[in-house]
Amino acid sequence: MKRYAVMLSLFVAAVAMAATTTAAPSAAAAAGEATRGPAQHSFTTSARSVSAATQATEVSQATTAQAARASLGRPVIAIGRFGPVEDGGDALTYDPALVPVGAHASVAAYTWPFGTTTVLAVTGLVPRRTYGAHVxxxxxxxAPTDAGPHVQFIEDPVQPSVDPRYANPRNEIWLDFRTDANGVGYAVSTVYWPIASKDAGSVVIHEHRTSRGRGHAGMAGARLACLTVPFDQAR
Structure with a gap:
């Protein structure tokens, strides 16, 4: 099981990187199109001007790609084996019947100036069951409440937040998942704001899928388990 958990953690990192780096080529392409556009429609431009425009495009693309790569930095990664509360640690189960002692969880988060991609993978949970999860x-x-409320980019002035204008998967990081026959599950979230701009410290696994309706938006039942994640390393 330990070897399987490590392999799943590597999968988490790979998926998060793939999901995040797609932003860099699109930004570079957009910059390139903006620079190439006038040159393509001006047939009277001299050879020297065309050459200069092409050179400027290449510089713009290279600079944009370099900046995007630099902004990605190192991923935030946390790997934990859930243990009982009395043992302490970074991975705790509050309900061993639904998140057994010995189950594993891995989180990888990549942030760039325009957003954050977070991946959660779990093993050893109850098979064929839907769980909620949030940052x-x-x-x-x-205590389950020690993790505090959900991270929100635009914070609801009324807490606990149950207003779908604030409690939604665009303003929060939701990682709901369903386990397979072996108790394995994963989820991916991409939001268009950087986690580095907010205080964030954990991923909490909840009793059921997150609700969306007014008056109970963002609610997912009891807090079953918690994994501390060093999101502050994204700064």
Missing amino acids: HVDSCGS
């Missing part, structure tokens, strides 16, 4: 403000503690 929370604080790190895990002995």
Whole structure:
């Protein structure tokens, strides 16, 4: 199981990188199109001007791609084996019946100036079951509530937040998943704001899929388990 958990963690990192780096080529392509456009429609431009425009395009593309790569930085990665609250640690289960002691979770988060991609993978959970999961403000503690509320880009002035204008998968990071026959599950979230701009400390696994309706938006039942994630390393 330990070897399987490590392999799944590597998968998490690979998926997160693939999801995030797609933003860099599109930005570079957009910059290239903006620079090439006038040159393509001006047939009276001298050879020297065409050469200069082409050179400028290449520089623009290279600069944009370099900046995008630099902004990605190192991923934030957390790997944990859930243990009982009394043992302490970074991975705690509050309900061993639904998140058994010994189950594993891995989180990888990549951030760039325009957004964040977060991947969650789990093993050893109850087979064929749907769980909710979100990024929370604080790190895990002995009480389920220690992780605090959900991270929100635009914070709801009314807490707890149950207004779908704030409690939604665009303003929060939702990682709901369903396990397969072996108790394995994963989820991917991409939001268009950088996690580095917010206080964030954990991923909490919840009892059921996250609700979206007014008055109970963002709610997913009891907090079953928590994995502390060093999101502050994205800064």
